[in-house]
Amino acid sequence: MLSDEIPESSHHDVAAYALGVLDPEDIQGFELHLVSCERCRIELNEFGELPGLLNEVKSASQRVRP
Amino acid sequence: MWLVRRQLDTRFERLDPDDDPDRDDRLIRELYQEFGGPLLRQVRQSTGNDLQWAEDVVQETLLRAWRNAAKLTWERGLLWAWLLTVSRRIVIDGRRRRGVRPREVEPPEADTVAVPDATDKTLAAIVVADALRGLSPDHREVIEQTYLRDRTVSEAAEILGIPPGTVKSRLYYALRALRGVLKERGVAS
Numbered sequence: 001m002l003s004d005e006i007p008e009s010s011h012h013d014v015a016a017y018a019l020g021v022l023d024p025e026d027i028q029g030f031e032l033h034l035v036s037c038e039r040c041r042i043e044l045n046e047f048g049e050l051p052g053l054l055n056e057v058k059s060a061s062q063r064v065r066p
Numbered sequence: 067m068w069l070v071r072r073q074l075d076t077r078f079e080r081l082d083p084d085d086d087p088d089r090d091d092r093l094i095r096e097l098y099q100e101f102g103g104p105l106l107r108q109v110r111q112s113t114g115n116d117l118q119w120a121e122d123v124v125q126e127t128l129l130r131a132w133r134n135a136a137k138l139t140w141e142r143g144l145l146w147a148w149l150l151t152v153s154r155r156i157v158i159d160g161r162r163r164r165g166v167r168p169r170e171v172e173p174p175e176a177d178t179v180a181v182p183d184a185t186d187k188t189l190a191a192i193v194v195a196d197a198l199r200g201l202s203p204d205h206r207e208v209i210e211q212t213y214l215r216d217r218t219v220s221e222a223a224e225i226l227g228i229p230p231g232t233v234k235s236r237l238y239y240a241l242r243a244l245r246g247v248l249k250e251r252g253v254a255s
Contacts, residue, residue, distance in 0.1 A: 012237070013238075015240070016212070016219050016234050016238075018147070018151060019154075019212060020155040020157075020158055021212040021213055021217065021219055021237075022219060023230070024218075026219075031134075044144065044147050045143055045147050046245060047147075047241050047245065048146070049254055049255065050244060050245060051154060052111075053253060055111055055112065057191055057194045057195050057198065
């Protein structure tokens with residue numbers, strides 16, 4: 001498949017994938033896409049530290065939760 | 067160690083599956099050497115310091131990397147991002163199966179865990195919380211309803227009453243916006 005045939009929205013899965021919230025049935029498809037899509041590889045790399053940073057908020061909110 | 071590191075970089079960039087019968091053994095050993103420690107530290111954060119669980123997750127993650135070796139002909143940084151992603155998914159799946167939130171924190175072993183810097187941690191939490199508040203309500207909402215609540219895209223879509231595709235697209239622009247803000251504030255690189 002040529003990259004210019006891929007709709008813009010198919011690149012959006014990278015965010016859900018980076019956060020580990022992509023649904024299991026979509027994972028394999030996205031990983032296949034990732035192999036051939038340099039843009040998504042770059043963005044996956046760029047999003048890489050966000051889950052760790054979001055964990056700061058997550059654990060903070062879990063601490064105050066009863 | 068440095069030699070291993072250099073060899074690894076080359077290995078992950080140019081894997082040739084056919085020319086080396088001992089490749090599998092070596093690859094999984096090197097994956098452990100190179101990524102086992104750092105990955106365990108990351109995973110322990112999300113297993114509530116449950117070391118046994120974290121070790122299982124690391125093992126499963128590296129095993130998946132090994133199984134996908136032919137596909138993972140990426141540079142080191144990207145491979146690390148991939149390992150983090152896969153390990154998070156395994157933790158979330160595990161949490162679902164157990165049907166519980168992370169367990170209460172067990173006392174960590176003194177020699178394996180770095181003493182967390184409470185000041186830094188709090189500061190980062192404040193900056194990230196502030197950055198989230200600065201996002202548009204739509205963007206903040208999808209981050210909250212997915213990652214922060216351990217829900218998948220389709221679960222969040224159902225709760226929000228919008229199509230999964232919309233959740234994914236919003237999440238995409240939300241992460242880009244969040245990263246931009248955190249970069250500006252010197253928290254993200």
